[in-house]
Amino acid sequence: MIDGTATHVDAAAAIWAEATARRDGEADVAALELARPIIQRVLDSSPRAFLPVALARDDAAVAFAAVAPVEETGERDAEVHYLGVAPLWWGRGVGSFLLKGVMGELKVRGFAQARLSVYADNPAALRLYERMGWQVYGVGKIHPRSGRIEREYRLVL
Secondary structure (H helix, E strand, O other): OOOOOOOOOHHHHHHHHHHHHHHHHHOOOOOHHHHHHHHHHHHHHHOOOOEEEEEEEEEEEEEEEEEEEOOHOOOOEEEEEEEOOOHHOOOOOOOHHHHHHHHHHHHHHHOOOEEEEEEEOHHHHHHHHHHHOOOOEEEEEEEOOOOOOOEEEEOOO
C-alpha cells in the first residue's frame, strides 16, 4: 500500500467508476472527467486527507480509499469516503488488505475513530467491514441521490 495522493488520483477515479458501474449493474462506466472530481473533492477537503492505493506486482493500482478528517469532530475522526477495488480483483482479499492498511494509517495519523457509509444492498462490502471489526452505527438512511438505503459503520481506533 502506498499513499498515492498526487500520482494515483486518475487510477483511483477509474477504479471507482468501473467498480460502481459493475456493482450497480450498469453497462456504462463514468468517464474519467466525471469520476476524477469525486475523488479529488475528498483530497481537497483537508490537508490531512489521503489516498492509500494498493498496487499489483506490475505497479498498477488495483484498489484505493479516499480518506479525510471529519471537521465537526475537531478532526479527531476520519471518514473513509470511498473504498474501491477494481472488479478484476474482487474476491482476492485486496479490499481486506487495503482496509487493514487504512486502519493502521489512521492510528499512525492520530485519529480516534473512523466512519464510513455503505449501501445496505452491497453484501460483499457489509461482510468486509463487519469482518474487520466495524460496527453499525444508528439506523439506515436514504441516500439523497440514489434513493438507496445506506448504513453507517464506525470503528474505534
